[in-house]
Amino acid sequence: MRSRLLCFIIYLFIAACTKEEANKPEPEEQNPSVMGDITGKWDIRYPDAPTNGDLLLGYIEFLSDSTVIFTDLSVDHTMVGEFNVKDNKSIVLSINTSLLNVTVKNDSLFFELFSGELIDKFLAVKDPNATPEGASRLLCRDWSLSKKEGGIEMYDQLNRYREEEIIEAKVVFSASGAYFWRYFKENGMYSTPGRQNWDWHSNIDNAIRYWDPRVEPDNNVYQTIYELTDSTLIMGHPQINGNLYFTPVRN
Structure with missing residues (x-):
């Protein structure tokens, strides 16, 4: 077996x-x-x-x-x-x-x-509890990080100590609560910090909490979503100056 x-x-x-x-x-x-x-x-x-x-x-x-x-x-x-x-x-x-x-x-x-x-x-x-509803229908997909505003700083941080350049960062959200970054090199292979969990913040509108699956979520650790459509995701990041702009990898 x-x-x-x-x-x-x-x-x-x-x-x-x-x-x-x-x-x-x-x-x-x-x-x-x-x-x-x-x-x-x-x-x-x-x-x-x-x-x-x-x-x-x-x-x-x-x-x-x-x-x-x-x-x-x-x-x-x-x-x-x-x-x-x-x-x-x-x-x-x-x-x-x-x-x-x-x-x-x-x-x-x-x-x-x-x-x-x-x-x-x-x-x-x-799993009957993993069906996207409301805004989750738009959010739950694979997104590519654009190289503008906060994205410029994030790519700079990712490549600061790397020998092989990260040319694209992608993040996927799923209805089951998976929040997963991948950092792609030119050869198509990717590295990742690993899976995190996410959910909608219960006390703050248009915000998501995210956390390591091994610990309990913290209401003080969240990202604000400023725009969410079928073609655009704009959200903040607590460690980045400027907003992060994303476009769908696939529609």
Whole structure:
């Protein structure tokens, strides 16, 4: 059983960390019905695992902008990539890795992991609490940081002590509460400070709290959102002078 888990982790890690140019399948129109079925967060199990047993492998979350987030619970590691719905039965994660024979039944997602060969069959159960509502529908996607105002200072800080230049910083928000920065080099590989959690501040309008998952959230640690549309995100940062401007990586 552990070998199946390791295979799943390894192949998804390869899918997430392949160079961006090689990672992208040929552009094609997404199937809207399949996108609607799979959008959300899913708890990954083996098909024969008890619903409340200890065989939970991790989480996979599909966002409406084709961003996929995978969290491996065994090593507490989160990875972000892009997915493409090829047809009614397959989801492409990278040039060599796909989910095949995808079937959605009620709140269950069945699929086979393929990466050059069939790895194994899995079951994922949908999390009913990870559905974006209101402003979260606009926020929950992958965003690219523009090099203006506060973005200039942030890129300067990121590159101050690095040998390889960070050419793009991206941040993704998910409905399940994932807040995840990635810093991309010219070769397409990225580094990350790791996953954080986020939610809407209960006492301050248009603000989000963010925190390390290992600690409790602090109402004094937050970022103010000054503008949020389907094409623009502008927010402050407590350690940066000037606002941060973002554009969607994908619509």
